[in-house]
Amino acid sequence: MQSGTNSERPGRTMTETAPRSFDDLLENVISAGLCGKCGGCVSVCSANMIGALTLDAEGFPVYEDREKCLDCGLCYMVCPNTNSVLDEVKARFNWKSPIGHHVDLYPARSTDRDVLKAATDGGVVTSLLMNMLESGYIDGAVVSSNSEGGRRKAIVATSAEELLQAAGSHFGELPHLEEVGENYSNYVSVIRYATKSAPVKLNKLAVVGTPCQIAAIRNMQALAIVPSDIVIFTIGLFCMQCFEMDHLLDKAFLTQWGVSREDIRSMNIKENFILTMQSGLKVQIPMEEIEQIARTACLKCTYFANDYADVSVGGLGSPDGYTSVMVRTIRGKMMMADAISKERVEKKERGWDKQSMITLIEEFASRKRSRGERYLADILKPGGSPDGTEIQDG
Ligand SMILES: Cc1cc2nc3c(=O)[nH]c(=O)nc-3n(C[C@H](O)[C@H](O)[C@H](O)COP(=O)(O)OP(=O)(O)OC[C@H]3O[C@@H](n4cnc5c(N)ncnc54)[C@H](O)[C@@H]3O)c2cc1C
Numbered sequence: 001m002q003s004g005t006n007s008e009r010p011g012r013t014m015t016e017t018a019p020r021s022f023d024d025l026l027e028n029v030i031s032a033g034l035c036g037k038c039g040g041c042v043s044v045c046s047a048n049m050i051g052a053l054t055l056d057a058e059g060f061p062v063y064e065d066r067e068k069c070l071d072c073g074l075c076y077m078v079c080p081n082t083n084s085v086l087d088e089v090k091a092r093f094n095w096k097s098p099i100g101h102h103v104d105l106y107p108a109r110s111t112d113r114d115v116l117k118a119a120t121d122g123g124v125v126t127s128l129l130m131n132m133l134e135s136g137y138i139d140g141a142v143v144s145s146n147s148e149g150g151r152r153k154a155i156v157a158t159s160a161e162e163l164l165q166a167a168g169s170h171f172g173e174l175p176h177l178e179e180v181g182e183n184y185s186n187y188v189s190v191i192r193y194a195t196k197s198a199p200v201k202l203n204k205l206a207v208v209g210t211p212c213q214i215a216a217i218r219n220m221q222a223l224a225i226v227p228s229d230i231v232i233f234t235i236g237l238f239c240m241q242c243f244e245m246d247h248l249l250d251k252a253f254l255t256q257w258g259v260s261r262e263d264i265r266s267m268n269i270k271e272n273f274i275l276t277m278q279s280g281l282k283v284q285i286p287m288e289e290i291e292q293i294a295r296t297a298c299l300k301c302t303y304f305a306n307d308y309a310d311v312s313v314g315g316l317g318s319p320d321g322y323t324s325v326m327v328r329t330i331r332g333k334m335m336m337a338d339a340i341s342k343e344r345v346e347k348k349e350r351g352w353d354k355q356s357m358i359t360l361i362e363e364f365a366s367r368k369r370s371r372g373e374r375y376l377a378d379i380l381k382p383g384g385s386p387d388g389t390e391i392q393d394g
């Protein structure tokens with residue numbers, strides 16, 4: 001067994017005794033309470049037509065048919081908690097501590113009133129995707145949308161209307177990548193979708209996701225496995241945590257803050273967790289207080305600024321009504337420049353300071369990392385993780 005440390009790493013490192021299989025994920029990640037339900041493992045198994053895995057009723061990956069498992073280890077390698085190919089991903093993205101490589105950072109907002117009304121912050125995500133779609137850079141975007149019964153579901157939006165409908169942040173769980181894997185991960189499904197229901201061929205997808213989801217996609221790309229080949233652009237959300245909706249809307253929790261479920265108009269996360277009431281009043285809940293209802297896996301997670309996305313976004317560091325846009329790649333820079341030149345998105349010209357924004361984002365990344373370390377300490381026994389391998393944080 002290898003071991004070693006690298007304090008510059010975001011995320012955790014489990015040193016390798018290859019080959020690994022889903023049994024190892026069950027033991028080292030899922031049973032250890034580290035699974036953020038990103039859906040990456042199920043996606044990769046279904047994308048490669050193996051079909052050994054599925055999601056259970058709670059959204060955790062489980063064997064659908066153990067007999068089909070080839071012990072290929074792909075599910076293990078794409079999982080954002082094993083860091084199997086992290087060095088490769090870091091090298092591709094020229095990663096540096098503490099919030100990753102970035103070429104630009106600024107507050108911006110959509111120029112579209114409807115988008116601004118529906119969006120969480122400045123609507124940059126929605127307007128950027130609308131522009132990319134209309135300009136033919138992408139055929140569709142995996143976003144989170146309303147489905148029957150008001151539940152959220154990952155969809156591939158192929159029109160401006162669908163993108164508008166999906167605007168806003170959804171802090172509940174969403175096994176986003178499973179959708180990619182099931183429907184858009186292999187050529188057969190893509191062609192079937194393209195010929196039956198979509199107006200265009202879906203060869204070029206953008207994906208919006210939390211850091212764990214984007215990390216799983218980058219792991220797939222580093223391993224050159226489907227469905228990552230058709231994901232040509234990623235928009236990464238900053239992420240302090242996500243919630244099980246029942247906990248978020250738990251009566252006892254809301255009562256502590258003098259709020260009832262019916263009063264809430266919208267939610268947002270910036271420096272604090274912010275509930276906006278129907279009356280317009282804002283209730284600011286400090287981040288430490290929200291920990292009691294966050295998912296266990298999120299408390300043990302150390303990703304924050306979505307270091308491997310083309311463009312990372314959040315509300316943190318920007319005035320209300322603006323999105324903080326952290327551009328990380330050349331492609332990200334080109335797409336933002338195109339949206340700005342076509343007046344779909346506008347940069348905030350005055351009243352902000354880049355260094356202050358960076359400092360704040362770094363501070364939150366470091367707070368999240370410390371929190372992750374604290375919670376991880378519970379599962380880190382002296383000398384190693386539950387399976388005896390070493391887990392590090394960075
Ligand atoms: C779980 C979660 C935690 C977050 N934590 C923070 C934080 O701690 N600090 C911070 O500054 N910002 C955080 N954000 C990001 C912030 O809430 C905004 O999404 C971001 O600033 C973009 O705003 P916008 O107005 O440009 O996006 P919009 O134009 O409103 O578009 C948002 C897009 O994100 C998609 N989306 C929404 N929810 C999800 C989801 N759960 N998974 C994948 N895609 C989704 C929507 O479908 C839509 O396409 C978080 C977002 C989420 C979903």
Ligand code: SF4
Binds near residue numbers: 068
């Ligand atoms: S076949 Fe491969 S990807 Fe699927 S469960 Fe088994 S080890 Fe994981």
Ligand code: SF4
Binds near residue numbers: 039080
């Ligand atoms: S890949 Fe995602 S869903 Fe699968 S075990 Fe890892 S965190 Fe959980």
Ligand code: SF4
Binds near residue numbers: 239241
């Ligand atoms: S905190 Fe965010 S990135 Fe980490 S597991 Fe939870 S949803 Fe994923």
